[in-house]
Amino acid sequence: MSSLIDITAILAGFALLIWSADLFVMGASATARNLGVSPLIIGLTIVGLGTSAPEILVASIASMGGNPALAVGNAIGSNITNIALVLGATAVVIPLSVHSGILKREYPLLFIATTIAVVLLAYNNHLGRLDGILMIVLLAALMIWIVRSALQERSTTKNGGEVDTLTSEFEQEIPEGMPSKKATWLLISGITILLLSSKLLVWGAINIATTLGVSDLIIGLTIVAIGTSLPELAASIVSARKGEHDIALGNVIGSNMFNTLGVLGVTGLIQPSLLSDGVLTRDLPIMVALTILMFIMAFGRKNAGTITRLEGGTLLAIFAAYQVILYFSVTQ
Numbered sequence: 001m002s003s004l005i006d007i008t009a010i011l012a013g014f015a016l017l018i019w020s021a022d023l024f025v026m027g028a029s030a031t032a033r034n035l036g037v038s039p040l041i042i043g044l045t046i047v048g049l050g051t052s053a054p055e056i057l058v059a060s061i062a063s064m065g066g067n068p069a070l071a072v073g074n075a076i077g078s079n080i081t082n083i084a085l086v087l088g089a090t091a092v093v094i095p096l097s098v099h100s101g102i103l104k105r106e107y108p109l110l111f112i113a114t115t116i117a118v119v120l121l122a123y124n125n126h127l128g129r130l131d132g133i134l135m136i137v138l139l140a141a142l143m144i145w146i147v148r149s150a151l152q153e154r155s156t157t158k159n160g161g162e163v164d165t166l167t168s169e170f171e172q173e174i175p176e177g178m179p180s181k182k183a184t185w186l187l188i189s190g191i192t193i194l195l196l197s198s199k200l201l202v203w204g205a206i207n208i209a210t211t212l213g214v215s216d217l218i219i220g221l222t223i224v225a226i227g228t229s230l231p232e233l234a235a236s237i238v239s240a241r242k243g244e245h246d247i248a249l250g251n252v253i254g255s256n257m258f259n260t261l262g263v264l265g266v267t268g269l270i271q272p273s274l275l276s277d278g279v280l281t282r283d284l285p286i287m288v289a290l291t292i293l294m295f296i297m298a299f300g301r302k303n304a305g306t307i308t309r310l311e312g313g314t315l316l317a318i319f320a321a322y323q324v325i326l327y328f329s330v331t332q
Contacts, residue, residue, distance in 0.1 A: 003208070003211055005204075006204045006207040006208050006211065007204070007208070008204075009200050009201070009203055009204030009207075010201055010204035010205060010208065010223065010227070012197070012200060013197045013198070013200040013201025013202075013204060013227070014197075014201065014227040014228075014230060015197075016193055016196070016197030016200070017054045017194065017197045017198065017201065017227070017228060017230075017231070018054075018230050018231050018234065019193065020189070020190045020191075020192075020193035020194040020197055021050055021051065021053050021054055021190065021194065021231045022190075022231065023186045023187075023189050023190030023193065024050050024053055024186075024187060024190030024191060024194060025046065025047055025050030025051070025190075026175055026183075026186050026190075027183050027185070027186030027187030027188070027189070027190055028046045028049075028050060028187050028190075029042050029046055029047065029050075029174050029175055030174075030175040030176075030178040030182075030183035030186070031180065031183040031184060031187055032046055033174055033175065033176060033178075034178070034180050034183060038150065038151075039170040039171045039174040040102075040150045040153060040166070040170050041147055041150045041151070042170065042174050043166070043170035043174065043247070043250070044102075044106070044146050044147075044150055044250070044254065045143055045146065045147065047251070047254065048251075048254030048255060048257065048258055049258060049262075051231050051232050051235065051251055051254070051255045051258075052078075052254075052255050052258035052259055052262060052263065053194055054194065054198065054228040054231065055074055055075060055078050055228045055258075055259050055262075055263045056258070056262055056263050056266060057194050057195060057198035058070075058071070058074055058198045058201060058202055058224060058228055059071035059074055059075060059263045059264075059266055059267050060198075060266055060267075060270060061198050061199050061202045062074070062202050062206075062220075062267075063266070063267045063270035063271035064270055064271070065202065065206070066271065067202070067206055067216045068127070068267055068270075068271040068272075068273040069215060069216040069217040069220065069273070069276045070202070070205065070206065070209075070216035070217070070219060070220040070224065071220065071263065071266075071267040071271075072127065072217065072220065072264065072267060072273075072275065072276070072279065073216065073217040073218065073219065073220020073221040073224070073225065073276075073283075074220040074221075074224045074225055074228060074263065075259045075260065075263035075264045075267070076221065076225075076279065076283045076284065076287055077220055077221035077222065077224070077225025077226075077283070078225045078228055078229050078255070078256075078259050079256045079259050079260060079287050079290075079291075080221075080225070080283070080286055080287050080290060080319070080322060081225050081226055081229040081319070082229055082232055082252045082255055082256055082259075083252060083256070083290040083291065083293075083294050083315065084315045084316065084318050084319035084322065085226070085229065085233065085315075085316065085319045086229055086232045086233045086236050086251075086252060087236070087248075087249070087294065087307065087312070087315055088312045088313070088314070088315030088316040088318075088319060089233065089237070089312065089316060090233075090236040090237050090240050090248050090312065091307040091308065091309060091311060091312025091315070092309050092312040092313055092316065093237055093240065093241070093312075094237075094240040094241060094245075095306060095307060095308050095309055095312070096240060096245045096248055096249060096298075096306065096307040097245050097305055097306050098245060098246060098249055098298045098299065098305045098306070098307070099165040099245075099246060099305060100165050100166035100246040100249075100250070102149070102150075102153065102166045102246075102250075103166060103246060103249060103250055103253060103298075103299075104299055105149060106146065106250070106253055106254075107253060107295055107298075107299065109142050109145070109146070109257065110253050110256055110257050110260075110291065111291060111292075111295070112142075113138065113139070113142065113257050113260045113261050114256075114260055114287070114288060114291050115288075116134075116135075116138060117135060117260045117261065117264055118284050118288060120134065120135070121264075121275060121279070121280065121284065122280055122284075125274060125275050125280060126272070126273070126274050126275065127264065127268045127272060127273055127275060128268055128272040129268055129269055129272050130268075131264075131265075132264070132265045132266065132267065132268025132269035132270075132272075133265075133268075133269065134265075135260075135261040135262075135264055135265030135268065136261065136262070136265040136266070136269070138261055139257070139258070139261035139262055139265065142257065142261070165246050166246045166247065166250060170247070172244070201224065201227065201228075202224075205219050205220075205223060205224050206219075208223070214330055215276060215330075216276075217276040217278070217279065218326060218329070218330055221283065221326060222323065222326060229255075232251050232252065232255050235247075235248075235251050236248040236249075236251050236252065239251070249298060249307075252294070256291070278329060282325065282329070286322060290315075290318065293315075297311045
């Protein structure tokens with residue numbers, strides 16, 4: 001009976017997370033647009049934060065509850081899931097054509113963030129408060145750089161320069177004309193439900209881990225990571241079906257940047273801890289390899305600009321193989 005309650009809590013938590021993250025992004029985006037913020041800046045910052053809000057809140061609640069391994073697993077597992085499952089499934093449904101120069105400039109930031117996070121964690125196999133501070137400061141610096149780049153892009157466009165495809169796609173997607181009162185209500189409702197659903201999800205996940213005798217890390221890498229990445233999966237497929245391929249890839253790049261620096265940073269600040277077995281030797285190498293593979297597929301070839309169905313299928317196969325590896329790591 002208790003297991004049924006835990007499973008129900010997890011499913012309800014996931015459903016509410018997806019719904020509330022959408023409310024939060026819509027409310028925050030509409031509020032920012034009403035204040036005169038450009039759609040490009042909103043898309044590169046607020047939307048990226050919104051799609052990672054489930055991971056950040058789940059990590060915070062798990063860390064405050066004394067389960068930092070679940071938070072670390074959620075951050076790393078979500079990055080792996082975003083590339084291998086989200087991007088893979090999206091490309092299988094609709095091959096992605098990437099044209100945005102902005103994304104080509106943003107990807108190196110993700111790679112820098114990933115490299116620094118790995119170095120900090122590998123240095124002493126520990127995620128501490130100093131590591132957390134450095135990650136949060138780096139995230140703030142990267143966000144400032146992104147905003148400045150977006151402002152330069154807008155200035156170039158006003159002076160007759162070519163409009164980046166990502167800019168035009170965000171123009172169509174960011175809510176316009178929504179009353180400020182409604183936008184504020186959506187924003188507050190989204191944050192409130194995000195907090196409640198995150199707590200419900202963490203409670204159910206920890207209970208399931210205890211019942212099955214599985215580590216918090218594995219639960220974070222699998223059930224929680226997949227669940228908190230569902231907003232990215234839904235957003236990417238919907239964007240691709242609308243022909244907004246650059247947004248689909250941008251969602252993954254932005255979300256992974258927030259996960260790497262924001263989620264791990266918050267976890268280190270709240271609950272310093274040694275890394276669980278397998279993080280440095282199994283999970284981080286796979287995350288780094290997938291980050292590089294994403295670049296090769298999207299930007300790094302002669303016919304750069306397309307992630308084909310075959311490549312999407314390859315990413316899905318990698319995701320399936322990773323799940324098998326995790327399964328055998330538990331059963332051994």
